[in-house]
Amino acid sequence: MVNKKISKVLGPILGVMGFMLAIGVLESPVLAADNVQVTSTYFDSTTSAETYKDYSINVNKSVIQNGLKITLEKALATKHKLNAVIKVESTQPFDQTKNDNSIVQLLYGENHFGGQGMSSNYIDDKTLLITIDQDNNEEDFPENGDLRLDVVFPNYKVNIGMDVSVDFSESFKKTIEKDISTKISGSDCTLNKLESDVLGTVVTYKEPPKDHEDRYMDSSMILKVGDKMYKLRSSGSSSDSQGIKGTYESKAATYDILKDQKDISIIPLACDITWDEFRKSHENNNTKEYESKETINNVRYSKSFDFSDGSKGEISNIERNDNSVKVYCKGTSEKASLLMASSMSIYYQFVEGQTNYTDYDSDKYMSFYKDPNDALGYIVEFNDVKKDKALELIFRENIEQIDRYNIGNEIQVSK
DSSP, X not given: OOOEEEEEEEHHHHHHHOXXXXXXXXXXXXXXXXXXXXXXXXXXXXXXXXXXXXXXXEXXXXXXXTTEEEEEEEEEEOSSEEEEEEEEEESSOEEEEEEEEEEEEEEXXXXXXXXXXXXXXXXXXXXXXXXXXXXXXXXXXXXXXXXXXXXXXXXXXXXXXXXXXEEOHHHHHSOEEEEEEEEOTTSSOEEEEEEEETXXXXXXXXXXXXXXXXXXXXXXXXXXXXXXXXXXXXXXXXEETTEEEEEEEESSSOHHHHTTOSOEEEEEEEEOOBHHHHHHHTTTOOOOOOOOEEEETTEEEESEEEOTTSOEEEEEEEEEETTEEEXXXXXXXXXXXXXXXXXXXXXXXXXXXXXXXXXXXHHHHEEEEEOTTOTTEEEEEEOSOOTTSOEEEEEOGGGGOGGGEEEOOOEEEXX
């Protein structure tokens, strides 16, 4: 089983309970005596990749207690998002077959009414890396202030807290905001605003109230920036008697990608599959398996894809150079081609008996664009891929029902 846990809960709950993390227990008894050691360094740092620049502040503040060393490695905030990376190191190997409900809580600013998500990966048998992401769409995070981290591991008798003074003014400067105020053609959904910062791009929308079971579950959007495109995935919503407010988000389309572009637009990709239909179709685990898979350049994939209307799609080639993968795909129509390109993702293959698993974040490093040598073709590019890892390439299963999708009119955001 892949050792990756992802959770998302509302901010008010977090304020009381913190964040519940499934973490293995040590194979040896916990040390009886506390040995607390705090070291901290604080400096601003940025590192570059091909298309992604990290504006995180390197904190590197640690506390050691009962055989565990907890380090707040780095943090980053924008007006509405907060990200932090925490490393947990043990003197003994973790027993990953056992679980312990623990608390990891991050607090910054006065208001805590957004959502919080967390992922965890075992780097090796003694090291756990935790990433926390917070959203605060109703209020702004402060540019500077005190960041508080609390960690409780009951089985280890670990209960620590640390405060760090942070200054995120550099990342706050790198923001683009555009009012859209445009209704999507053939829909009751209105796009309100586009906001891009160093952690990605968010588009907000509103629509009339609907019952949850009647709401559509796979609508998305495509952000077109010059010649490149980025998938905007639904990232959250709230509703009341007045209607629904929600967001679409791309982690790949950051401020540095948008800042010098004059041609920015949004292509709505509507899907009328409801949550109720989706739930019923998966009640008996009726998921389609594609057995006829091929492998090229250490990437396992299905060469062809069949749509419900009889049209087809195919992958014609996969190139792998250094830390990037390029996938060439096309369908028998522009709609089929665009659905294939926008719904594609990859992950590192899990090896039987493997105890440590590193995840690949397709949302953060994926983009696509038209193939200049094929009128219906697209090239999907994944960056920051570990070149020694075997990969699995997949499509979002729902796109098979091509007649349930509709490509809307392109909405110009900037010229």
